[in-house]
Amino acid sequence: MKFGALSLSVLLALLPVAHAAAPAQTEAAARPAPNAATQRLRALYEAEWQWRQREFVQVREPDGRWEDGDRMPSVTPQAWQARIAYWEKAMAGLDAIPEAELSDEERINAAVFRTSVAAQLNNARFRTYEAPFNSDTFFWGGLNPRRPYQKAEEYRRLLGRLHDLPRYFDENIANMRAGLKRGYSVPRVAIEGRDKTIEPYAKPGADNPFSATFAAIPAHLGEDTRRALQAEAERTIRDEVAPAYAKLLRFMREEYLPQARTSTAARDLPDGQAFYRSQILEYTTLPLSAAQIHEIGKQEVARISAEMHEVMRKAGFKGSFAEFLAYLRSDPQFYAKTPRELLSYSAYVTKKVDGRLEDLFTQLPRKRFTILAVPADIAPIYTSGRGGLDSCLMNTYDLPSRPLYTLAALTLHECVPGHSHQAAMALEAPDRPDFRRQTYFSGYGEGWGLYTEWLGIELGVYETPYEDFGRLSFEMWRAARLVIDTGLHEYGWTRQQAIDYLSQHTALAPHDIRTEIDRYISWPGQALAYYLGYRSIRGLRSEAETALGERFNPAPFHTALLNLGSVPLPVMEREMRRYIATEQAKAQAAPDAAAH
Template sequence: MSLRLTLSIAAVLALPPHLVYAQTASQPMPATAVEPAAGASASAADLALRALYEREWAWRQQEFAREKIDGRWQASSRLPSVAPDDWERRAAYWTQVLEALDAIDPAQLSPAERVNAAVFRAMVEADHSAATWRTWEAPFNSDSFFWSYFNPNQPYAREADWDRLLGRLRDLPGYFDQQIANMERGLERGWSVPRASIEGRDRTLEPYTRTDAGNPFLATFDAIPASVPEPRRSQLREEGRRLVLERLVPAYTTLLAFLREEYLPRTRTTIAASELPEGRAFYRSQIREYVTRDMDPREIHAIGLAEVERISAEMREVMARAGFEGSFEEFLQFLRTDPQFYARSSRELLANASYVAKKVDGQLKHAFNILPRYRFTIIPVPDDIAPIYTSGRGGLDACLFNTYDLPSRPLYNLPALVVHECAPGHSFQAALALEAPARPDFRQQTYFSGYGEGWGLYTEWLGTSMGIYETPYEDFGRLTFEMWRAARLVIDTGLHEYGWSREQAIDYLASHTALARHDVVTEVDRYISWPGQALSYYLGYRTLRDLRAEAERELGPRFDQRPFHDTVLALGSVPLPVLESEVRAFIAAQKAAPAP
């Protein structure tokens, strides 16, 4: 899962720099559009485009407090300013950038730069749209919070990283003050997060208001490793503890009081995006951002209904294969309540996830020619966010699995979750991107949800040919996940276009999947507070399945899934229309090549 279509300006403000870096690293970075060969002359259009995106990128890094460290763009030692004047200035700048981009003739660009131009345009359009809609006046949702993730999941090994962390934390009180002021502005014009979708999210702040060992920041500074030599290690620990107690605890306490006493009581009681100012137009802008196509919500709703019906038939076939003789509803209840399907400890759940990940390792060579060297680890979701966090999330360095409320974490869903989040899903994508040939820097930070999450869902399906699902129950878990994404098309558009109630959406998802009730509620609240994002998964998946079917049809017995997959991943994160055109170019080249 990702935060926005592009991990750029809007995302930077949705989350603090630490999570932005973690999410950036967790997403696929592009690698196919090759740079011109040494000595090749670039056209005037190519040079103009490069100058434009390089200039915008340098400006962006300064705006959002990032610097290049060990070859990767990461959070610097300060936090960005998020005041209204900053957003107005940014919106004006992006208007100028888009005007300059419009002046460049795409027909005069080289193939590599044509892809770069399409990616750059979609990235800037999304950021410009978010700035002009003033989404920064509601800077969190039920899934992601601007106040979380400043605390690193694992201790830094180097002194410089601790110094940068201290710098960001010094800026945190002022950053929170700006966010509070922005939320006040949103409330005044009726632009807020729906109250029903964020009940209880304020509790994620509570650990950070503590002054004892239960404060996650204090635990972090107590865990500075020996790789930071003394006496600097002790100095950092004491400096960090003093900063936490004197500045961070008061800042989190002030924010918590604001949310509970001012914000939550005044948030809107409606749930549809259409109920926001100019809400129908806003919802369509969100569809364009996350799907990277102009699609009518009613068209998407119809696609969802058809796919739900198709997957329902497959689920009943698997239920019969499992030998269950009751009704579908009884089968769902059996899956949700039988102890055989649930881990008895956090370690057991993590061990099962690790087993699946290692089993995948043995199959990767049959599905890919190019394998990354970088390795990920498997860790639990941090305790402070686990109660409202999704089941799992994968990144470059780690796959996180939620061990909170184990009776809501069925093991039959775990194989599909592992292949999606770890390998050959997001961690695999991110590692390949890290080792990819050099590309423009802005391409290394751009994330299109349709591409990235579409690939994640595609890998769940790919697991059927990799021998990942060992029992009918695990195959049913895979179909539950596929149904979950297809049902999103119905639910998201139902909520924001057709006026569905929250309970109507919960009942629809619960009746069509074996997801635990906890996950069902968490997911529906996410769709309510994050309109459009949930549409990207299945529409991206469908695009990839359609392209594979086209390649198989066109190439016949010459089709080999390994170069097909390599092409998709080497291309990197791009809008879906670009994915289609580039994969079709691959198919044409394969078709024209002499038979081996």
């Protein structure tokens, strides 16, 4: 299921929590009564948010978290048509509210709400639910919790969802058949082998990953409860879950993969050019065309390439650039010998950064995260790493494809001060509407992640020219995406063209390159968010440094940026320029105050 600007995988990682009621109520009491426009806006976004949680079967925990309920959501065409009708009505209601009568904060709320709902509406209209997976993310995946639940009710809700899996899978299969019939499918070349991720769950016994989940029920729930839950789980997995996965596996191998389209461009889909434009807008939140993005990408690739050649010279390498890349990809000194070595190095980087966090932020979150290996069942087709509130995942599969010289940049991006830190800041951010806490925009979130890789220079994280080259290789990787994504979906590049381009410009391992290109093929537009968001944040920082001169302090700048929460890039730029102007006014007023 595709959730547009509200990314399900990110929601599960962030798990935001509402603030305690008393402080919020005290603060609310001190504010003036909202005017009619504000009242209408709040009623609109609060009603839509509650409706959305019911639609996608989310339940609220006592601490404010939204968790999966005891069944799966409906994904029938009829359900999606009803959602379209609701969102169209919501957008009409939003259009009728005079923006000029809203406060600054409510204008942000309105912009976030509009952008989020528009993405949901566009995806439903384009019927993206007829291709409910890509090379990276699957509707049949992510259903098994990574870590043991701590409450019996959570296991009971999981059992409810497992009982509902046959119905949920059947609806998705029906949708995929409809997609195949009208020529709307995931490209075959980008999803070959992904059917293997279904295999473990099609087993009825103890080897099923869900069985391991129920075997790990914590002892504090009591032996009677453990036995009852495990007995029901055993029956459910044997009689309902495993058969549902087995049926899905047959469908994927016998029908979907053989009939999936052989073209790779989004423009080749029904109404493909309009669809690709909608994906660009969803993921970048910027009014840029594919041609504009393609040109930005080529310019940035040329700039970063020059920097990479300079670092190669600093490393003392005498050969050509292509020979240097071959050396980095093959010399054993650059690769971990064991999974623990890789995880340990990532942990070392996080602790090194921890010692400098107070230089970067005026406030630090209390929430901590752990570092885990990517689960074995998805590791072969998973990215190098991924960070969230509770954990930062590092991929230890195929160690010869996991260079250590890029691990420092990866850890900064995914763990701290990147996504795990960012999620903790969001958790403890200033009070804002519930829908704001759980809305994620890729340009903002991934732009911050890439910006933190650059921050590693200031933090002294990169200890060798090779690690600095790894950082540049990662920056090049994201800039090259602008060229590759638009090349694939607007200009008709082949998969091999895309692989060759990324191979020639970065030190990424061949395995990672193939995985990444398949992701861009099957997930149009998503890859564009990273560099454009990063470019925007770097630009804002340059503006702040110019405006404030020696008075510039990165700590309040970063805190202001993260306390803003996930917003569309135009909103981020507007609000951060407001922050810069305020700080500039303070700086200009300080000498005047001293003179008096």
